[in-house]
Amino acid sequence: xxxxxxxxVFTEDGAERGANLLIKDRDQVRELxxxxxxxxxxxxxxxxRDRPLWDTESGFxxxxxxxxxxxxxxxxxxxxxxxxxxxxxGDPASVGCEFDDDDFPPGSGLPLVQFTEVLDEFLRTAxxxxxxxxxxxxxxSE
Numbered sequence: 001x002x003x004x005x006x007x008x009v010f011t012e013d014g015a016e017r018g019a020n021l022l023i024k025d026r027d028q029v030r031e032l033x034x035x036x037x038x039x040x041x042x043x044x045x046x047x048x049r050d051r052p053l054w055d056t057e058s059g060f061x062x063x064x065x066x067x068x069x070x071x072x073x074x075x076x077x078x079x080x081x082x083x084x085x086x087x088x089x090g091d092p093a094s095v096g097c098e099f100d101d102d103d104f105p106p107g108s109g110l111p112l113v114q115f116t117e118v119l120d121e122f123l124r125t126a127x128x129x130x131x132x133x134x135x136x137x138x139x140x141s142e
Contacts, residue, residue, distance in 0.1 A: 074116075
């Protein structure tokens with residue numbers, strides 16, 4: 001099982017550079033979390049290489065998974081071909097955060113120990129982790 005994590009890191013002068021990590025074990029999950037604690041790190045897209053493609057001709061993925069660490073909490077979103085975008089029910093003290101590709105609502109941040117477990121579960125199962133409760137964004141069903 002392999003996750004291909006890709007994100008940008010912004011420099012102090014406003015430039016950016018690409019970053020990536022191939023994750024094959026729990027130690028590399030921890031390494032990703034450490035890298036994403038950098039305040040200059042942008043949102044990471046997690047591509048699980050063991051999931052089927054939505055469209056094999058174009059290589060279109062069947063899932064969108066994003067992750068980041070901010071203010072001591074790990075934020076995650078998950079969407080696939082059969083499930084709408086959802087966020088974990090996390091610590092009520094987590095304030096949420098906004099990015100170009102995703103907005104994490106308040107209360108969706110996970111303590112880093114739990115975040116590590118959830119990402120490790122995604123690595124092992126290639127499916128939405130069941131160790132957390134998921135909620136859709138407010139207004140999604142309207």
